[in-house]
Amino acid sequence: MTITALTPVSRSELDGVHLEFRSVLRAFVRDQVLPIVDESEKSKSFPKQLWSKLAGLGVLGIGLPEHAGGTGEADSVAMMIFAEELSKASGGIAITPIASSYLGGPYLAKFGTPSQQKTYLEPMIAGKMVAAIAITEPGAGSDVAGISSVARKVDGGYLINGSKIFITNGGIADWLIVAAKTDPAERHKGISQFIVLPSDAGFGVGRPLEKLGWHSSDTRELRFDDCFVPDDRLVGEVGRGFYQIASAFQTERLVLCGMALGHAQVCLDLSLEYAKQRMAFGHTIGKFQAIRHQLAQMAIDLKTSRLLALDAAQKLDANAHDSLSVVSMAKYHCCRVANTIADHAMQVFGGMGYLEETRIALHFRDARILRIGGGTDEIMLEVVAKQMGL
Numbered sequence: 157m158t159i160t161a162l163t164p165v166s167r168s169e170l171d172g173v174h175l176e177f178r179s180v181l182r183a184f185v186r187d188q189v190l191p192i193v194d195e196s197e198k199s200k201s202f203p204k205q206l207w208s209k210l211a212g213l214g215v216l217g218i219g220l221p222e223h224a225g226g227t228g229e230a231d232s233v234a235m236m237i238f239a240e241e242l243s244k245a246s247g248g249i250a251i252t253p254i255a256s257s258y259l260g261g262p263y264l265a266k267f268g269t270p271s272q273q274k275t276y277l278e279p280m281i282a283g284k285m286v287a288a289i290a291i292t293e294p295g296a297g298s299d300v301a302g303i304s305s306v307a308r309k310v311d312g313g314y315l316i317n318g319s320k321i322f323i324t325n326g327g328i329a330d331w332l333i334v335a336a337k338t339d340p341a342e343r344h345k346g347i348s349q350f351i352v353l354p355s356d357a358g359f360g361v362g363r364p365l366e367k368l369g370w371h372s373s374d375t376r377e378l379r380f381d382d383c384f385v386p387d388d389r390l391v392g393e394v395g396r397g398f399y400q401i402a403s404a405f406q407t408e409r410l411v412l413c414g415m416a417l418g419h420a421q422v423c424l425d426l427s428l429e430y431a432k433q434r435m436a437f438g439h440t441i442g443k444f445q446a447i448r449h450q451l452a453q454m455a456i457d458l459k460t461s462r463l464l465a466l467d468a469a470q471k472l473d474a475n476a477h478d479s480l481s482v483v484s485m486a487k488y489h490c491c492r493v494a495n496t497i498a499d500h501a502m503q504v505f506g507g508m509g510y511l512e513e514t515r516i517a518l519h520f521r522d523a524r525i526l527r528i529g530g531g532t533d534e535i536m537l538e539v540v541a542k543q544m545g546l
């Protein structure tokens with residue numbers, strides 16, 4: 157392929173580097189991921205053999221510091237492409253490295269000390285350690301400032317008490333970034349973040365939580381009973397945790413857009429193929445207006461999602477003044493559209509869509525969490541409304 161052929165026609169299309177990255181990932185997903193999806197869904201576990209392969213591709217270090225083995229450059233578009241291509245196989249498999257590298261990694265990249273980066277970030281990028289982020293609690297999800305876990309200062313460190321829920325990678329993580337109140341009287345200004353290790357005394361992990369989807373992803377409840385963490389495991393500054401979380405949320409939301417695009421694209425592709433060959437009343441079902449219009453609507457919805465997501469990613473990387481609003485718009489729109497498209501796909505497939513073998517069922521259930529995790533639909537609308545001066 158010539159360079160000219162790879163030059164983007166407009167900013168709304170991927171450039172040559174990203175197109176090449178996408179084709180490498182497509183081959184990887186076809187050869188290494190798709191064949192193990194069924195087994196992974198059934199065993200409800202992430203296929204461990206993928207870690208070294210993902211590290212070999214360099215995708216565990218996108219946007220993370222070069223000295224730790226990462227790519228250095230902030231590249232939200234590349235992260236979204238990774239999320240999309242992996243989610244075409246399975247959302248549960250996709251979210252596992254995403255939660256570790258793209259959600260956990262940036263905390264240490266932006267706010268970690270050189271020693272924290274060497275000890276935790278570097279092995280994670282090399283595929284030798286897994287990370288998790290623990291913010292949500294039984295009593296506070298959307299309301300991050302309302303968390304009640306406490307980190308009390310003691311000699312040489314902090315004693316953490318409290319609990320977390322819904323923590324992705326909670327049972328497989330080698331290190332977790334945990335948010336707790338260092339000043340319980342405060343809300344936004346009272347939160348700090350700490351690196352907790354599974355071997356820390358007072359740290360406990362609950363049984364895997366049974367979920368509607370994301371079967372290949374590990375989700376746990378965590379407990380902290382006088383869990384001691386030394387001073388050198390504070391991440392960033394005392395009292396700045398809420399703001400650190402808010403900045404990391406932008407990347408998380410874009411990556412979830414990528415996942416949404418993956419589910420939507422597969423559902424559209426499979427539906428189109430099916431509509432062209434499934435016969436009813438002497439015609440292929442794609443000849444019925446009700447079905448062909450549904451497919452046209454899916455294509456339009458997917459296109460608008462793609463444009464919005466790419467715009468949001470470019471704006472975030474360029475630090476554009478309206479990136480907060482556009483990222484929230486994209487998260488809201490892409491995740492809703494993925495669910496609508498998965499629902500239409502189920503309808504186009506009729507009974508076959510409800511069976512595991514067509515994979516529509518997997519995408520239908522894996523897409524649903526995207527409207528909840530990383531900021532619910534309602535919270536996204538709140539962010540957009542606030543940016544409109546309301």
Ligand SMILES: Cc1cc2nc3c(=O)[nH]c(=O)nc-3n(C[C@H](O)[C@H](O)[C@H](O)COP(=O)(O)OP(=O)(O)OC[C@H]3O[C@@H](n4cnc5c(N)ncnc54)[C@H](O)[C@@H]3O)c2cc1C
Pocket residue numbers: 255288289290291292296297298299321322323324325367370375525528529530531532533534535538
């Ligand atoms: C599978 C899974 C994986 C997850 N992984 C992680 C993880 O790795 N780490 C982590 O920390 N968390 C994780 N979460 C938690 C996730 O981020 C929260 O579930 C999400 O933020 C919503 O919080 P909540 O469940 O407490 O809902 P709530 O905040 O209780 O919200 C309930 C409902 O009220 C609405 N609502 C709340 N506040 C407002 C408002 N101001 N205006 C309008 N409506 C409002 C919400 O939109 C929602 O519809 C995960 C969750 C799931 C299910």
